[in-house]
Amino acid sequence: MAYIIVLALAALIVFYVVGLYNRLVRLRNAVRNAWHQIDVQLKRRHDLIPNLVEVVKDYMSYEQETLQKVIEARGAAMNASGTASVAQAENMLTGALKSLFALMEAYPDLKANQNVRELQEELTSTENKIAFARQYYNDSVMRMNNATELFPSSLIAASFGFQREEYYVVPEAEREPVKVDLR
Amino acid sequence: MAVNRNKSVLLLAGVFLILILMGMAFGNAYGYPEFGGVAALVIAAIYVLWAYFGGRAAILAISSAQEADPVRDRQLINLVDEMRIAAGLPMPKVYTIESDALNAFATGRDPDHAAVAVTRGLINKLNREELQGVVAHEMSHIRNYDIRLMMLVAALVGAVVLLADIFGRSLWYGGSSRRFRRTSERSGSGAAILALIGIVFMILAPLFASLLQMAISRRREFLADASAVELTRNPHALATALEKIDNALEATPLPGASRATQHIYIANPLRSFGMRASALWSTHPPTAARIKVLQAMG
Numbered sequence: 001m002a003y004i005i006v007l008a009l010a011a012l013i014v015f016y017v018v019g020l021y022n023r024l025v026r027l028r029n030a031v032r033n034a035w036h037q038i039d040v041q042l043k044r045r046h047d048l049i050p051n052l053v054e055v056v057k058d059y060m061s062y063e064q065e066t067l068q069k070v071i072e073a074r075g076a077a078m079n080a081s082g083t084a085s086v087a088q089a090e091n092m093l094t095g096a097l098k099s100l101f102a103l104m105e106a107y108p109d110l111k112a113n114q115n116v117r118e119l120q121e122e123l124t125s126t127e128n129k130i131a132f133a134r135q136y137y138n139d140s141v142m143r144m145n146n147a148t149e150l151f152p153s154s155l156i157a158a159s160f161g162f163q164r165e166e167y168y169v170v171p172e173a174e175r176e177p178v179k180v181d182l183r
Numbered sequence: 184m185a186v187n188r189n190k191s192v193l194l195l196a197g198v199f200l201i202l203i204l205m206g207m208a209f210g211n212a213y214g215y216p217e218f219g220g221v222a223a224l225v226i227a228a229i230y231v232l233w234a235y236f237g238g239r240a241a242i243l244a245i246s247s248a249q250e251a252d253p254v255r256d257r258q259l260i261n262l263v264d265e266m267r268i269a270a271g272l273p274m275p276k277v278y279t280i281e282s283d284a285l286n287a288f289a290t291g292r293d294p295d296h297a298a299v300a301v302t303r304g305l306i307n308k309l310n311r312e313e314l315q316g317v318v319a320h321e322m323s324h325i326r327n328y329d330i331r332l333m334m335l336v337a338a339l340v341g342a343v344v345l346l347a348d349i350f351g352r353s354l355w356y357g358g359s360s361r362r363f364r365r366t367s368e369r370s371g372s373g374a375a376i377l378a379l380i381g382i383v384f385m386i387l388a389p390l391f392a393s394l395l396q397m398a399i400s401r402r403r404e405f406l407a408d409a410s411a412v413e414l415t416r417n418p419h420a421l422a423t424a425l426e427k428i429d430n431a432l433e434a435t436p437l438p439g440a441s442r443a444t445q446h447i448y449i450a451n452p453l454r455s456f457g458m459r460a461s462a463l464w465s466t467h468p469p470t471a472a473r474i475k476v477l478q479a480m481g
Contacts, residue, residue: 030271034271041268118257121257121261122257122261124311125261125262125264125265128265132265133268133269135269135416136268136269136270136271
């Protein structure tokens, strides 16, 4: 009888440990997947920008400087490598796009153009998707970190080498509202 | 979330029980309670399977929802995509309802088989941020597995109402021939009492069903509002959206809405019991209370 109880207890513990281990794997995969979601949206933004610039440039001949900045920021973002420099370049691009959008408000003909409206909707949505993908990434990181640090899953995490994940941190500059100079 | 999945199981057990009891009462009225019970069991099994796998399509069809047009409804599809990214869910199917009413709902058995439907009026009357708030609210219902529970409730209430209706009619129209057959077979008094119980049950069942429907969905709306804000970080947009929806409710009714589906919408499209008051008879909390909670968040 005692033998059976010990066996049952051992089986229970094994199941519990396996469950915790699988949970950690699932959480880690979720974090990685969330990170790639951000990449997908960034790529989409890069693809959309040339179209927008092409359509917009005839209307905004006095704003060559802003358009040039957007193109340059896009180039820099596409060529950047390494998490930190990619983040920095993408934030530059976000800033450049924000000032372009703000300037576009001053051109009624431009805003009436169906093509421009569609592109603007796509880019606005992509901007949001990037932000929400980062938000979700951070949520996933929090869940992963909780699981690696809270008892008892911390024991499993430590013995199988699960690591804390890094949060995506918004750079200081991006927290300030965009300043628009309409001249 | 796990709570809702357990509730779904409980609810399924409840559906079985009610349908079997109704079948027995129904069969009893014709002198065959056992046959009624067994028939109801078989029908209930098929019915529950159908509700689980086909409920989404049925609810969408009843509400005359159509798949969103990828060009015309680009913004709506984008908004749903944004919110499902924020919630970390797969992309649900997006539907529109060609009505000037302002309303929206989500349905499906799980996040992999979910659908979000929004009226044309809502798309036209709300700005981008407000629409985002509404979509986030629906996405929260999907994430919390409310959609499965609400779909099953819709099926249950629909079935109870339908059966009660059939029973009522058969008593009315089939009455004389049955009474004749019964009196010739055995003494009528015992059977008559059972038939009376059946009738009482038929009256109580729809009442019970709608009580269940109300209890399930009221708290849920507050929770979905709060989770929506967690996704958008923008309580004011959802608050103004609810205000616009509330103001338009009486002016433009939603044609597809019924007793069975009223609880799945973001705001009750029927308002049959004087919904201004936060009464027992409402499937939704008063919108003013929801707006107040949202304003307090910002």
